[in-house]
Amino acid sequence: MILSVDINQVIPNIRMRLPSLTRTEQSIAESFLKPHFLNRSVSINEVAERLGVSTALVVKVSKKLGFSGFKQLKDALNAHHDSDTYAPSEQLQLDDSCEQIVTKVLKNSINALQEILNFVDANMVSAAADAIIRAHHIELYAVGGSTIICEDFQHKLLRFGIRSNVPKDRHLMLMSASVLTDKDVVLVVSHSGQTVDLMDAVRLAKQSGATVISITNNYHAELSQLSNYPLYAPASPEPLLGKNGIARLVKLAMIDSLYATIASKIPQVVEDNLEKTTQAVALLHR
Template identity: 55%
Template sequence: MNFSTNQVYPRIRMTMPSLTNTEKRIAEFFLTPRTMRKEVTINAVADRLGVSTSLIVKLAKKLGYDGFKELKAELLMVENEKQYLPDQKLNRDDDCAQIVQKVLNNSLNSLQEVLSFSNVPKIEKAARMVINARKMSLFAVGGTSVIAEDFHHKLLRIGIHTYVPKDYHMMIMTASLMSSDDVILVISHSGQTIDLIDAVNEAKKSGAAVVAITNNYNSKLTSLADCAIFAPASPEPILGKNGTARLVKIALVDCLFATVANLCPDKTQIAIDKTGIATSRLHK
């Protein structure tokens, strides 16, 4: 499946955090599988949701479309794909086999979406920032901390040293000591986490460049970043932001890592050989 049609579903999901409650209700309707059909009119949607047609048009424009007609066409185009499988939610009576199928299908959908998303120029830009940085730090909190640690481990294998502060105070102090030659990578699903925003503001004061990986188009983090890489994922609490969201971010970090490694192949090979020899005795 190819979401080349402006990536309508990830676009809706990534705009949702900045919407009003009523706008979110309309957006959730558009995200519900098979609700959009050729005969559906804007008046029918407005009546069903108890909102005005003007609010639906306003939301469509917030999503980057000319109006309801263009948004409807994009939704229909994706749903008419033969391989289209909508994201699925857990039901209380699901057995293990159903749960496994839903988790894996949703994971495949998310990776297909991010593959079609326009992140390639941003990943290449971020990779060059990583290579040219004097010092690099990785900022993340909560569930995304493991992604930062994973990236730190990968980069160390190819000879790039990074620092992962463990708490807010360490992030702020690290940020205050940066310079215009330094880079931070910030990973945040919401792009609104106060600890991270404070640290990014401090880093910007020091002149450091900021790379962000986030799900939120309109977040504070996005506005502060010199390079924002978007990781679309469902807001659903179990299969979404605590499931596929992490998978998508790890995949994007892997893309960034591989690009960095490929931009300096000789240095990468030397470092891989050294670190491989050093750790080989641990795998007897």
């Protein structure tokens, strides 16, 4: 699929295609993302020589990233880098001072949130919210660092009186998926969209007829293909913070957007249950 280029969506679109590339292709694409690596005057031959690859491979990667070819990719990246909204993220270095660390982390977080603001599909968020409201049972699947995102959503939903479940391991996910029906919803949080432990359960949930909502960074992952409502949360991994560093922040923002959308659709239910749940824990705040 060739991109209809929106300069505010160029980089997140590229990031979400990275997992579908080979290791060599990923290395090339990551070089493309470096600020002004592809300046306006650089030729495809110069880029190929700098990367130590063939021009044919440069073209192939450009097309895999959703562009008609190298020229459209280069023009789109330059337009993005020259835009008023562009603010490059900075990697943390081991010798950074505390002030540098704080500045970089917070600025990178702001950049990531700005990217998703330019990218999010509000209609898809609204449809996912409707599915959760209608659901008889809600299962929240994640592993590793993404689990806390599901636990946060579980806590938020309970404040509205909406019960959900976060299975803690692969066995529990498979068991829960096996007894779902077409009246149930599974929300899956996965940066890669291809974690084995998750995908076995997602396939089974789909076979059971459940509606699948996903939050992922990968356009081409099987998770995206199996999802009724795929929500994309593009974010660049930060080596020192790990793959889920800034990505976790972006996914939490997406969860908050989904949560607030649900609240807007059932205001009376929210008002009644927020009062009950707030009073229930009021004694803990003496």
